[in-house]
Amino acid sequence: MDSSRTPLQAAAEKGDMTLLERLRALGANTNEPPARMAGVTALQAASIKGYYGLVKRLLDLRADPNASGSGYQGRTALEGAAEHGRLDVVQLLLNSGVETCGNGRRQYVRAIQFAGRRGHPIAVKLLKSHRPWTEADQELLEDETLLDPDQTPEGIAKRRRKIDGRQVQATDDDETRECEDGDDETSDDKARKDDAEEPNLNRLPASTLEETRVVLRTDDETPGLPGDAIWAEAYENWSSEFPWVME
Incomplete structure (x- = not known):
């Protein structure tokens, strides 16, 4: 899988504002999509690293705060900032109008989960204070595919088929146990019937x-x-x- 960086993405990841401006002047695309594996957009790279000034500049240049992360092991800008406890960047992204409902619900809930797992309770509190928690959020939180490394539609579909298969197997096992219990009861009933004769x-x-x-x-x-x-x-x-x- 490709995990390369464009020159602009590499400059953002290194926090090199001067190089980034030069590349922009030469026509580099601020919103170049990330590589398929562990790739980043320029904004995602700066957000993960916590380069507040660079994040602000990229937003001024109309970098997309809602751009999808890499299909495999990727992070949106909000997810990456929350995962690494970049409180100022998280707040900046929220202020910029990053989506947390509708199409942005998944990245919002993932950001909370990543922050919690990495030991950033203040980031969790900051995110949860942004808007009320809903039933849809809770349902998504319980989705077993939420934090899977493979977030491509194909990867999520494959994972869900596996989960469904596991649930079906569990149901079959339960039914088998019930049948076995029923057989035991039938044997007991038969024994009592024999005794009654x-x-x-x-x-x-x-x-x-x-x-x-x-x-x-x-x-x-x-x-x-x-x-x-x-x-x-x-x-x-x-x-x-x-x-x-x-x-």
């Missing part, structure tokens, strides 16, 4: 169980029946699990 001995009245136990205890000659042990176990379970029924 067996004789529910615990539902028999306690009096019946007690009468059976009495017979088994008193009549030694009564032959044992195959179900005696089951009856006895049912009685023990009933009386231990529901003692209040036996009262």
Whole structure:
């Protein structure tokens, strides 16, 4: 990718006002667009470096404060000044009418984010005091593509497809877990159904169980029946699990 500078852009980046004026006299374009990768316009370069006088001069020469940054790793003039804590330049750009709504909303929110991440809370406060914060600002703030290095339309679209794919995968995983949970519940229901098909001995009245136990205890000659042990176990379970029924 091209990250070169025009002579005018290089002069602005170095803060060389004399050279910049000479180049202007020779017909250099003040608003020459930035190179695709980490490029800068003359105004962006001066704003990032914090050259207040040069920024003012370029604005007088009708440099565009809203010019887009490089598609990859680029900054607008406002973003670059805020990111590096250039408070005087930020204020100058705001006073010059730099856009912070509509088409300028993205650079405004990005400028706030860059300033915050680089530890410039006063710059954040200055930017936020410029105008009221809106729902549209907040929605953009939560956009995962906001600070991506690749800000080209193609790059943003690609990133959003990846985000959408991740969200779809997360949804599928959630649905899979729900299905698995549903299967577990179905198995439990089936187990309960199977249990229900067996004789529910615990539902028999306690009096019946007690009468059976009495017979088994008193009549030694009564032959044992195959179900005696089951009856006895049912009685023990009933009386231990529901003692209040036996009262």
